[in-house]
Amino acid sequence: xxxxxxxxxxxxxxxxxxxxxxxxxxxxxxxxxxxxxxxxxxxxxxxxxxxxxxxxxxxxxxxxxxxxxxxxxxxxxxxxxxxxxxxxxxxxxxxxxxxxxxxxxxxxxxxxxxxxxxxxxxxxxxxxxxxxxxxxxxxxxxxxxxxxxxxxxxxxxxxxxxxxxxxxxxxxxxxxxxxxxxxxxxxxxxxxxxxxxxxxxxxxxxxxxxxxxxxxxxxxxxxxxxxxxxxxxxxxxxxxxxxxxxxxxxxxxxxxxxxxxxxxxxxxxxxxxxxxxxxxxxxxxxxxxxxxxxxxxxxxxxxxxxxxxxxxxxxxxxxxxxxxxxxxxxxxxxxxxxxxxxxxxxxxxxxxxxxxxxxxxxxxxxxxxxxxxxxxxxxxxxxxxxxxxxxxxxxxxxxxxxxxxxxxxxxxxxxxxxxxxxxxxxxxxxxxx
Ligand code: KIV
Ligand code: ZN
Numbered sequence: 001x002x003x004x005x006x007x008x009x010x011x012x013x014x015x016x017x018x019x020x021x022x023x024x025x026x027x028x029x030x031x032x033x034x035x036x037x038x039x040x041x042x043x044x045x046x047x048x049x050x051x052x053x054x055x056x057x058x059x060x061x062x063x064x065x066x067x068x069x070x071x072x073x074x075x076x077x078x079x080x081x082x083x084x085x086x087x088x089x090x091x092x093x094x095x096x097x098x099x100x101x102x103x104x105x106x107x108x109x110x111x112x113x114x115x116x117x118x119x120x121x122x123x124x125x126x127x128x129x130x131x132x133x134x135x136x137x138x139x140x141x142x143x144x145x146x147x148x149x150x151x152x153x154x155x156x157x158x159x160x161x162x163x164x165x166x167x168x169x170x171x172x173x174x175x176x177x178x179x180x181x182x183x184x185x186x187x188x189x190x191x192x193x194x195x196x197x198x199x200x201x202x203x204x205x206x207x208x209x210x211x212x213x214x215x216x217x218x219x220x221x222x223x224x225x226x227x228x229x230x231x232x233x234x235x236x237x238x239x240x241x242x243x244x245x246x247x248x249x250x251x252x253x254x255x256x257x258x259x260x261x262x263x264x265x266x267x268x269x270x271x272x273x274x275x276x277x278x279x280x281x282x283x284x285x286x287x288x289x290x291x292x293x294x295x296x297x298x299x300x301x302x303x304x305x306x307x308x309x310x311x312x313x314x315x316x317x318x319x320x321x322x323x324x325x326x327x328x329x330x331x332x333x334x335x336x337x338x339x340x341x342x343x344x345x346x347x348x349x350x351x352x353x354x355x356x357x358x359x360x361x362x363x364x365x366x367x368x369x370x371x372x373x374x375x376x377x378x379x380x381x382x383x384x385x386x387x388x389x390x391x392x393x394x395x396x397x398x399x400x401x402x403x404x405x406x407x408x409x410x411x412x413x414x415x416x417x418x419x420x421x422x423x424x425x426x427x428x429x430x431x432x433x
Pocket of ligand 2: 035206208239241271275
């Protein structure tokens with residue numbers, strides 16, 4: 001049909017990303033307190049921002065975008081609180097967002113006065129739809145907005161020499177921007193900032209709206225990296241949204257394609273369908289043997305703080321940490337898990353059917369893996385009796401008890417616990433005789 005056009009192809013180039021593998025964790029940046037916050041029905045209070053900040057620091061995020069201080073008094077005050085109350089650990093850098101407009105940039109620098117180190121993140125939108133339908137400006141005028149923004153950032157930074165500044169530029173709507181033009185705009189920004197490999201700037205490439213498949217975004221990122229003069233003087237960052245459900249895939253492929261840094265939020269809160277979920281990508285890498293260098297050992301705390309601060313529930317099937325992720329309801333799955341767990345040695349690579357990782361790595365207890373309900377067969381029931389009571393039922397007893405257990409589960413709403421199964425066993429084989 002003709003209502004929607006497919007994404008424009010990336011110009012021909014020698015693509016290498018399909019042959020690459022990710023071998024180390026990217027630099028992570030959280031945008032929970034900015035992108036995540038701006039998408040909430042009720043923005044976070046100062047207390048909630050403080051709570052989220054503490055969690056992000058505890059998890060090990062080293063770059064944290066804390067808000068949009070020129071647009072929100074609360075964000076301005078929060079920035080001041082972090083700086084004046086000395087809340088930012090030595091190894092953590094705060095980041096703030098601002099549009100390429102002088103009075104907003106001026107106010108942003110006021111908010112950051114006295115910061116030890118800060119990322120000043122300036123952006124303007126570059127896609128064709130934004131140029132033609134929103135701003136009514138041609139390519140040159142949009143490039144000049146970026147250049148002007150870069151100049152203001154540079155000249156205001158010079159007024160605050162006590163702070164170590166890192167400059168970040170985002171061609172907002174990058175994934176809908178002609179990639180050669182995105183290279184040109186970023187190059188013009190870099191010409192002003194004059195970064196070096198020792199003192200690089202950050203170029204952040206967003207799928208502001210995810211309009212294409214993840215492989216297309218990876219092509220855009222690799223093309224951008226290959227064609228950017230002075231590539232070694234820029235940290236290439238990606239900032240993916242989840243409109244097509246591909247935010248984590250886009251970021252993961254972008255790492256193959258040469259990105260160094262990834263922006264996202266815990267559990268994926270953010271505009272519309274959300275930002276890329278940092279937990280998902282970190283765990284994707286972890287499951288490939290890469291240390292994500294984030295402490296995700298207490299997912300319940302992450303869930304608790306995020307739900308308190310965003311007022312958004314987490315789906316029970318959320319990748320890696322949802323409540324139902326390490327459960328198996330079907331009998332054949334339960335049986336396969338039980339058999340593979342028995343054979344799993346402590347020091348050998350994890351190889352358990354239906355469990356992509358060891359739930360204990362996330363502080364989860366794999367004792368909760370097997371649940372018995374009306375859909376599960378003898379495998380789950382036998383597992384629970386063995387695990388909790390040390391009873392190994394012979395096969396003939398399993399066959400006889402399974403229908404009794406299934407009949408009992410039909411009468412209840414949830415699943416049967418091991419005590420109930422034990423009582424059914426006793427009732428059936430002992431009391432009955
Ligand atoms: O999604 C986006 O493009 C943004 C930018 C401001 C980086 O949030
Ligand atoms: Zn965003």
